[in-house]
Amino acid sequence: MPPPVNPLLLSSRLSCSFPPPSLTSLLDGPLPTPLRHRIEALVSSDPVLSNARNAQLPRVERHRRALAKHLRMRELASKLGVREDLSDRGFMCLVLSIADDLPSLLHWGMFLPNLRSLFCPRQLREWLPRAESGEVLGCYAQTELGHGSNVRGVETTGTLDEGTDEIVLRSPTVTSRKFWPGGLGKTSNHAMVIAKLVVRGECLGVHNFLVPIRDARTHEPLPGVTVGDVGSKLGYNVMDNGFLILDDVRIPRENMAMRFQTLSRSGELKKLGSKDDASSKISYITMMLVRAQIVYMSSQNLGLAVTIATRYSAVRLQGFKAGTGEEVQILDYVMQQHRLFTMISSSYCFFFTGERVLSRLFSIQSAMASSAGTVSKAEMADIHCSLSALKSFCSTVTAAGIEDCRRACGGHGYLDSSGLPELVNT
């Protein structure tokens, strides 16, 4: 039995000036509302998906619990008949309903989109079924200890060995070590490694290489691979952001992404597609998707925080009404309204903006998936600029907004059980 609704909260809700179901259907969009209710009911009644005592659990235990959640989420996706793809509304709803960080999230958020966009049909026939079944669980390894924003500066190399038809991956210096990739530290068994291709001593630019890093049976690091977790962080501690050292790790030449260029056994790198077609720039699509997801998740996280703070403000009484012994709902203070209502508006703005940019990227992705698909340079430039600015703007407003929600709850926002401290740190 759900607890009875506080009468102050109830009366605040009843004073709503529009019919709430109209807003519900606007927010649910193409996702049928009964399906969302079913997903939320399944998630909230499942003991494996419980978030109880999250804040008290040691990091290792929380990570282990999140792995169990990953498996249960996949079972539920199959039971509900939703496709395991973040472009599927049902799957996104499942991920959001779990309301906890999953260390496998970047498998869907970065690894799979990268594979689908940059690998050719022949490569996809080999890898996609394994990655979709979860046998291959991947992460996206671009950032190095020495190079983050400056991707062209990455030092990890993939050198073609024409004799064995293999690529040899090396990260010989401290600064060339991969550092930060989410899911790398403990969870993944494959990494999409961003490295410079070297053929006969010549550097041929930055490319994507699919590298097995852990044994499929034992999950131990493969020969030449040193991998681990970067350590405890300010927040987001369920995620095992990792480091990776590659010491002469050999992969077949065929593990290099070859949708927009091919590398022959003799070392010839051939670009595919016309001059006006921006398809080759699609190699940035993984980063663009992450930026779009950050915009969308900004709306979700600010929405969570401002919902907690607004509900609290409806039930919290503080200060006497002038000339009466009656106390004031803190939601009635104009200053409180100014803080909360602007954040509610921002979370709606980010929601619709996030939806728009995600759907634009998903449609570019599916255009690319059909062999006839091309993307114009102007469209790529526009979406790249928009996303770079939006990611920064939305996450800045959200981070400050969640902290303000915590303060707007007075002392109670400081309690872990309010849900706000973890949101602030993440």
Ligand SMILES: Cc1cc2nc3c(=O)[nH]c(=O)nc-3n(C[C@H](O)[C@H](O)[C@H](O)COP(=O)(O)OP(=O)(O)OC[C@H]3O[C@@H](n4cnc5c(N)ncnc54)[C@H](O)[C@@H]3O)c2cc1C
């Ligand atoms: C929680 C988390 C998860 C991550 N997940 C992944 C992942 O899954 N895969 C992955 O590959 N990476 C991941 N990263 C790495 C992330 O992409 C990098 O941290 C990011 O690219 C910034 O690089 P950096 O940390 O090296 O900062 P730097 O590039 O060193 O920048 C440091 C600061 O220098 C200044 N600066 C740098 N360049 C400029 C410039 N051109 N103009 C003006 N100022 C500048 C800015 O103030 C900037 O904040 C993750 C990082 C975090 C924190």
